[in-house]
Amino acid sequence: MIYIVTASYTEGKVFIDHFKLEKLDNPSKFQVFNKDELFLIISGVGIVNSAIATTYLLTKYGWRSEDIALNIGICGAIKTQFSKGDLILCNKIINHNSKKAFYPDILINHSMKEAVLESFDFPVKKEHQEYVEGDIVDMEGAGFFEAVSSFLPPHNIHCIKTVYDFLEYDKIDPKDIANILRKNIPHIEDFMNSLLAFNEKYLKIQKEDEKLNEILQKLKENLHLTKSMENELKRILKGYLVRNKELPEEIAEFINIKVNSKKEGKEYFEKLKKILAL
Amino acid sequence: MKNSKKFSLSKPFSHIYVEKEVISHHITQEILKKFTHSKVIPINHYKEVFSRPRQSYKLQELSKKLILAKRRDTFLSPASPLCQNFGYHYFYYTNLIINCIFNCDYCFLKGMYSSANIVIFVNIEDYFQEIENMLKKHPLYLSISYETDLLAMEGIAPFFSQFVNFTYSKEDLILEVRTKSVNYMVLKSLKPSPNVILAWTLLPQEIIERFEPQTPRLPIRINTIKKAIHDGWRVRLSFDPIIFVEDWREIYERFIDYVFRKIPSSQIQDISVGVFRIPKEYLKKMRKTFENEITLFPYIEDKEAYTYPSPIKEELLNFIISKIKNYIPENKIFTI
Numbered sequence: 182m183i184y185i186v187t188a189s190y191t192e193g194k195v196f197i198d199h200f201k202l203e204k205l206d207n208p209s210k211f212q213v214f215n216k217d218e219l220f221l222i223i224s225g226v227g228i229v230n231s232a233i234a235t236t237y238l239l240t241k242y243g244w245r246s247e248d249i250a251l252n253i254g255i256c257g258a259i260k261t262q263f264s265k266g267d268l269i270l271c272n273k274i275i276n277h278n279s280k281k282a283f284y285p286d287i288l289i290n291h292s293m294k295e296a297v298l299e300s301f302d303f304p305v306k307k308e309h310q311e312y313v314e315g316d317i318v319d320m321e322g323a324g325f326f327e328a329v330s331s332f333l334p335p336h337n338i339h340c341i342k343t344v345y346d347f348l349e350y351d352k353i354d355p356k357d358i359a360n361i362l363r364k365n366i367p368h369i370e371d372f373m374n375s376l377l378a379f380n381e382k383y384l385k386i387q388k389e390d391e392k393l394n395e396i397l398q399k400l401k402e403n404l405h406l407t408k409s410m411e412n413e414l415k416r417i418l419k420g421y422l423v424r425n426k427e428l429p430e431e432i433a434e435f436i437n438i439k440v441n442s443k444k445e446g447k448e449y450f451e452k453l454k455k456i457l458a459l
Numbered sequence: 460m461k462n463s464k465k466f467s468l469s470k471p472f473s474h475i476y477v478e479k480e481v482i483s484h485h486i487t488q489e490i491l492k493k494f495t496h497s498k499v500i501p502i503n504h505y506k507e508v509f510s511r512p513r514q515s516y517k518l519q520e521l522s523k524k525l526i527l528a529k530r531r532d533t534f535l536s537p538a539s540p541l542c543q544n545f546g547y548h549y550f551y552y553t554n555l556i557i558n559c560i561f562n563c564d565y566c567f568l569k570g571m572y573s574s575a576n577i578v579i580f581v582n583i584e585d586y587f588q589e590i591e592n593m594l595k596k597h598p599l600y601l602s603i604s605y606e607t608d609l610l611a612m613e614g615i616a617p618f619f620s621q622f623v624n625f626t627y628s629k630e631d632l633i634l635e636v637r638t639k640s641v642n643y644m645v646l647k648s649l650k651p652s653p654n655v656i657l658a659w660t661l662l663p664q665e666i667i668e669r670f671e672p673q674t675p676r677l678p679i680r681i682n683t684i685k686k687a688i689h690d691g692w693r694v695r696l697s698f699d700p701i702i703f704v705e706d707w708r709e710i711y712e713r714f715i716d717y718v719f720r721k722i723p724s725s726q727i728q729d730i731s732v733g734v735f736r737i738p739k740e741y742l743k744k745m746r747k748t749f750e751n752e753i754t755l756f757p758y759i760e761d762k763e764a765y766t767y768p769s770p771i772k773e774e775l776l777n778f779i780i781s782k783i784k785n786y787i788p789e790n791k792i793f794t795i
């Protein structure tokens with residue numbers, strides 16, 4: 182699953198259109214859009230709103246550690262090295278209030294610039310500049326990041342920002358926002374695909390596990406295994422598999438046994454352990 | 460969404476996290492000069508990055524990052540009873556670097572830390588001060604390459620050479636530097652110190668290929684050892700961990716004969732031998748992330764550590780020691 186969090190509808194709309202997302206009928210204060218494995222939520226402005234919406238999205242629609250969460254939107258830039266429309270992958274995200282900092286793991290190459298994002302509770306203007314530690318500023322990133330950190334590993338959490346202004350925030354124009362974001366979609370989509378491919382490659386082993394789990398499930402039921410016996414057996418089976426590439430034929434026998442008592446189950450369990458030893 | 464199924468890994472050390480307090484330290488500056496293309500990210504404390512929740516050690520190994528930090532306390536620690544002390548009473552270890560570039564499958568660091576990123580504590584002067592303080596009380600046998608391969612890291616942080624230079628004037632200090640590195644250039648550039656023992660870990664080439672493919676090959680390690688001995692360095696060979704594999708007898712017999720055919724045993728300080736063992740907690744953690752022949756072996760519990768069942772362990776040790784004894788006197792063989 183890929184979860185996208187945007188602050189405003191204007192920012193979200195660009196992705197809703199591009200990915201042809203459809204609005205979900207969901208009884209909450211948030212608008213959620215979806216197609217296949219992609220979800221997008223409009224969080225509203227602010228660190229807290231972003232954290233609430235993100236938590237809502239991940240808990241409501243389920244998450245696994247290979248899922249990806251992205252906060253995408255516009256930002257203001259402090260440093261003059263950036264230009265309007267620059268696409269930035271944030272390598273550090275600071276919560277201005279708590280001074281807590283968050284770090285995504287950037288393990289794959291991407292075509293964006295990188296910078297430090299600082300999230301504020303208020304729109305940052307030129308006169309606040311001396312308090313800013315980051316290179317760019319927004320009002321959501323830190324809330325999003327802290328919330329997702331409770332669920333996902335740091336290589337699957339990213340804040341992607343497009344420079345909109347240089348702290349002259351009062352000039353915001355929705356059309357302009359949509360235009361600059363739309364231009365950046367190919368880079369964002371590439372990054373999303375790279376993350377998916379990276380996770381998929383890493384998860385190959387887990388897919389192979391499905392077969393093993395099936396066998397384990399049968400053995401567990403047939404032999405009345407306790408949770409700890411089941412865990413031990415799982416490890417032994419996996420160990421046997423990595424050493425011998427396939428399970429011994431004798432396993433088939435155990436899959437068809439139905440025991441009548443715990444004692445009998447234990448006896449079979451011990452027998453099985455012997456067969457699988459070394 | 461169309462999935463192109465393509466990605467490329469970021470280069471190792473593509474990102475360097477630097478504690479603000481050490482940004483101007485001369486070692487920080489020296490390191491940063493070597494990575495001009497890396498992104499430098501200021502941090503307050505190394506644990507902000509190193510101890511994040513839910514990190515994937517396994518994935519981070521694919522693209523390690525550097526963290527430059529300041530060690531603020533516990534510069535020296537007593538060594539674990541799972542390590543051979545070679546008869547030295549005051550056996551300590553110290554970490555200037557946490558984690559290693561070699562990623563061996565059996566490495567205890569995978570179970571010890573939640574991050575594969577490499578932390579370098581740049582304030583070596585504070586370590587030296589602590590060592591001086593301890594030497595005022597008693598002699599010291601110090602392992603300095605305990606949670607990394609310091610010699611292999613010399614190109615990044617020049618700690619090995621600084622330690623060697625430090626020992627010249629210290630009579631009561633013996634340093635043990637465990638390594639699999641073949642960085643002979645560094646050795647060549649230094650005057651060999653009688654206070655430094657270079658402890659080379661050697662494994663049969665078949666086992667290197669299977670369980671530590673990123674380390675230098677056996678013949679190259681042996682060449683480096685020969686040159687080091689020739690130059691006057693004290694060398695220990697460490698056949699540790701011995702890994703149990705099918706055909707282990709032939710593999711280890713060939714290995715031992717090969718090693719001693721190449722290295723004159725009379726010029727070796729001593730040999731340490733030990734079978735694979737790992738603290739229980741570390742193995743439990745490793746099993747969650749790494750499912751391979753090493754982690755999934757049915758070990759038994761032996762004092763706080765997991766190791767091979769006694770018959771296997773004894774057979775391995777007896778066999779290997781009996782072979783080594785053909786080449787080197789028994790009093791030079793240390794077993795754990």
Ligand code: SF4
Pocket residue numbers: 559560561562563565566567568605606607608639671
């Ligand atoms: S060389 Fe040593 S420290 Fe480095 S990964 Fe291998 S076992 Fe671990």
